[in-house]
Amino acid sequence: MNNLSTWKVSIFGLGYVGLSHAVAYALKNIRVVGFDVDGEKIELVRKGVSPIKEPDAVKHLGSLVKDGKIRVTENYRDAVLSTDISFVCVNTPSLQDGSADLSQVRSAISMIGEVLRDKEGFHLVVVNSTVPPSTTENVVKPLLEDVSGKKIGEDVGLCFMPEFLREGSAVQDILSPWRIVIGEVDKKSGDALHQFLLDVYRGKLPPLIRTSSVNAELIKYASNAFLAMRVSFINTIARLCELLPGANVDVVAHGMGLDPRIGTRYLKAGPGFGGICLPKDLRALIRTSEKFGYDPVLLKAIYKVNEEQMRHVVELVENVSGNLRNKDVAVLGLAFKAGIDDVRESPAIKIVNYLVGRGARVKVYDPLAIENAKNVLGNKVMYASSMYECIRDCDAVIVVTDWKEFKRLTPEDLRRFMRKTVLIDTRRVFIDRIHEFDEKVMYIAVGISLLP
Numbered sequence: 001m002n003n004l005s006t007w008k009v010s011i012f013g014l015g016y017v018g019l020s021h022a023v024a025y026a027l028k029n030i031r032v033v034g035f036d037v038d039g040e041k042i043e044l045v046r047k048g049v050s051p052i053k054e055p056d057a058v059k060h061l062g063s064l065v066k067d068g069k070i071r072v073t074e075n076y077r078d079a080v081l082s083t084d085i086s087f088v089c090v091n092t093p094s095l096q097d098g099s100a101d102l103s104q105v106r107s108a109i110s111m112i113g114e115v116l117r118d119k120e121g122f123h124l125v126v127v128n129s130t131v132p133p134s135t136t137e138n139v140v141k142p143l144l145e146d147v148s149g150k151k152i153g154e155d156v157g158l159c160f161m162p163e164f165l166r167e168g169s170a171v172q173d174i175l176s177p178w179r180i181v182i183g184e185v186d187k188k189s190g191d192a193l194h195q196f197l198l199d200v201y202r203g204k205l206p207p208l209i210r211t212s213s214v215n216a217e218l219i220k221y222a223s224n225a226f227l228a229m230r231v232s233f234i235n236t237i238a239r240l241c242e243l244l245p246g247a248n249v250d251v252v253a254h255g256m257g258l259d260p261r262i263g264t265r266y267l268k269a270g271p272g273f274g275g276i277c278l279p280k281d282l283r284a285l286i287r288t289s290e291k292f293g294y295d296p297v298l299l300k301a302i303y304k305v306n307e308e309q310m311r312h313v314v315e316l317v318e319n320v321s322g323n324l325r326n327k328d329v330a331v332l333g334l335a336f337k338a339g340i341d342d343v344r345e346s347p348a349i350k351i352v353n354y355l356v357g358r359g360a361r362v363k364v365y366d367p368l369a370i371e372n373a374k375n376v377l378g379n380k381v382m383y384a385s386s387m388y389e390c391i392r393d394c395d396a397v398i399v400v401t402d403w404k405e406f407k408r409l410t411p412e413d414l415r416r417f418m419r420k421t422v423l424i425d426t427r428r429v430f431i432d433r434i435h436e437f438d439e440k441v442m443y444i445a446v447g448i449s450l451l452p
């Protein structure tokens with residue numbers, strides 16, 4: 001149908017998913033036209049500055065824009081008319097009841113459909129945004145047909161293709177994916193997307209399945225719910241380990257993971273899972289199940305265990321420090337995982353809020369996420385510019401994100417800077433150095449026996 005240098009694609013929504021795709025496709029020599037309703041974002045990208053801190057986007061965007069491989073526009077007509085495929089990468093945030101808000105998807109599809117009314121030739125629309133099962137068939141398809149006045153499968157193509165990107169390695173996850181899922185509304189649309197992907201990955205196509213859009217939508221939600229389940233599962237075992245003399249959750253996880261049917265990934269106990277995707281998609285899957293009359297007991301338990309885990313971290317501090325009113329507590333790490341600046345639904349933010357709610361004075365530090373945290377936490381907490389400043393004169397310190405630099409803290413530092421040396425290690429960053437802690441340092445790690 002085409003060859004790499006002649007593919008032109010438009011990307012609607014230049015957030016974390018859209019921009020990562022723009023960079024990855026441009027690195028594969030595809031001409032990309034980016035569109036977003038946010039003028040500030042467009043301006044930044046036009047200057048080659050990445051609005052997201054995704055490492056490979058930051059690294060490559062400037063040269064890709066300069067070379068003309070990525071171009072941005074405020075004009076959605078231009079975006080559609082100058083390209084063969086439009087990818088919809090807008091957000092689908094949680095509504096109050098946990099279901100997915102589809103307003104941005106509707107708006108993007110309406111814009112594309114309006115332009116397609118006047119466009120000659122076949123144009124493919126691919127939804128990358130995470131949408132609840134049956135949305136592509138029951139919401140997107142009728143809307144696109146209505147607005148464009150054209151028939152899907154004849155003049156216009158439509159597919160849902162879930163993205164499986166992890167923040168921090170998003171561009172790499174597109175360049176070398178573990179699998180690709182094409183959710184096709186009809187065969188012609190599926191063939192068109194398949195051909196594009198064959199060209200993109202040039203003979204090195206990862207495992208790829210073609211299926212209905214509803215299956216593809218479910219694959220996305222089920223994958224994130226499954227990952228969340230593994231984390232909640234190991235956090236459940238971690239709670240038990242804390243009560244059993246001599247138990248260590250990491251040893252248990254390692255032993256479990258050696259069974260290839262189980263595997264070792266996503267079995268790291270911690271403060272609970274966070275981020276924009278796992279909690280949001282789990283909530284949406286719960287709401288979808290309920291809408292169809294099924295009570296998803298297991299999914300609800302995954303969520304409940306996660307919420308409890310964050311409260312449990314605060315209880316661990318209370319167990320050793322007593323009433324937290326007017327105590328000074330340091331929180332190291334605010335991002336929902338190390339290596340990124342994203343604090344959305346971060347366990348650290350919830351833990352901070354619990355601490356503040358119990359009357360503690362909280363000081364926080366994160367190597368990358370302080371600015372984003374300020375937007376969420378405001379003046380509820382004090383912000384430190386180093387981990388040493390953060391722990392100074394505190395009664396307890398909680399390590400919530402496993403940033404490498406935290407490993408540099410020594411028992412000596414704790415004794416020197418802190419008022420009381422209580423260290424709550426939710427990610428077991430210091431577990432290898434436990435022998436360095438004397439009885440003056442009260443060291444408590446999530447998932448490690450609290451009893452001698």
Ligand code: UGA
Nearest residue numbers: 163164165166167231266267268270273274275277336337
């Ligand atoms: C997640 C999925 O991993 C991606 O496959 C998916 O594409 C993405 O959501 C999405 O839907 O867009 P991400 O949100 O970047 O990616 O985060 P993860 O790396 O999966 O981590 C999620 C949370 O689980 C973090 O808070 C992390 O600390 C926690 N986690 C993860 C654990 O506590 N233990 C583990 O063993 C693994």
